[in-house]
Amino acid sequence: MNETLVAVLAVLVKAVIIVGFPLAIVPGLIYLERKVCSYIQGRIGPNRVNLTIGHIDYLLPPSMRGALPVGLARFKLIPGSLQPLADGIKLAFKEEIVPAQADKLLYFMAPVLAFVPVATALAFIPFGTPTWDAFGSGHVINLQLASANVGVLGLFAIGSLGVYGIAVGGWGSGSKFPLMGAVRSAAQMISYEIAMALALLSAIVTAGTVDLQAFVLHQATTWGGAGWLMFKQPLAALIFLVAMFAENNRLPFDLPEAEPELVGGYHTEYSGLKFGIFFLGEYTAMILMSGLFVTMFMGGWSLPLLIDPYATGGLNALLSAGVFLAKLFLVLGFQIWIRWTLPRFRYDQLMSLGWKKLVPLALANLVVSAIVLTFVS
């Protein structure tokens, strides 16, 4: 096969994987979230919706019924694990309600606006080694969709546009609770973005690059493979982690949808799959931020002893993608755990934590890192 064809094919396959990833993972995440929540609260949680393979029997013509082996026919998934699927189907069949005072165009645009930027920004996250020799054919494939040399900036430039979806949704609904939720949410997201970007700067100074794949290589090749920036820059990692919760509007910073005050926040007036896309966008943003944290602070797809960052073998590439997934789920699980553990902040506390503590801390961390790098190494 010629080089161009392979390149085009690789881009298409990677794009399908990346756009399919949130679609495939989010139902599982929702199930995990509800299950973890219920166990933390001493409940059982979703445990009904299920499908046995035996149910397929009902779809077969009468003459073929009972042909399945009994063991196979009784095989069940984890009870309740299909709950998100059932919810999704239900959402698709819900009535489309448009509030009388809504700005129709903005109202319909908003969910897509909230989902598209965060899902597109996933392109910058490297999910495996940069040098996979595709099935030993001599074509080297980088396991990262958009290998831009300004990865971090690009990711922020595109991912931050997600705030428009929320603001437009709140404004377009023409209802007061969504508007208040949207304004709060926008203010919170932009405030914590500064702390987040400043924390990233310390990491960038240490690694000396803004290319995300080079970031992973830096972490994989220093300190015997364990030069993860969460060890080199613990304060920056902590600030990033805190800001991440605020960026994703998750507890303890879920002020935009504080149920007792604002009903449902910016998506109060949304029903059906439009609500579903907002939901998908929220979880995709969570995956994006967790992926960025894994890449920049937890060594990305690298793991000492297991993965050789410069190898070209297929097994090595597969393992690196597996390591990335495992780390991603670790961070996602941490977010779910925190969500059901900590209570909500008050709005003034939230703003003062962002502006008066995290921003000065991140600035100080940057200056100290620069001084240390100048005089020590």
Place this chain on the structure above:
Amino acid sequence: MNTLAGLAFAGLAIAEGYIPLLVLAVFTVTVGGGALLVSHIMGPRRQTQVKQLPYECGLDPIQPTARERYSIHFYLVAILFILFDLETVFLFPWAASFRGDMAGPVKVALLIEVLLFVGVLGVGLFYVWKRRGLEWD
């Protein structure tokens, strides 16, 4: 001529990194738009006047429009965000080009520059703080 061609080539090489991004954007827009369409086609539609009221816990809306004035603080936060975010973006090139293995004097010069820059930023933050621009009451 040579330099022009070289520039064009460099431009193409940079653009090549972003074409996959466009491909992915097309895919994500398709998924989002497709979901809207599915919802539009599958859902029943029996609109009534009461159903279309803005949600206010079952009561009739108090005000004729929801797009009322809201706190001026949000405006202040937005302005502060633009200022500080711009300054942060200016720091990115510095952070990317500052390396531990550079010559000593270069490093010191770069350090002094960034100290000045962050110093100005810090004074700005301090000023806003003292003018109670960061307070919520």
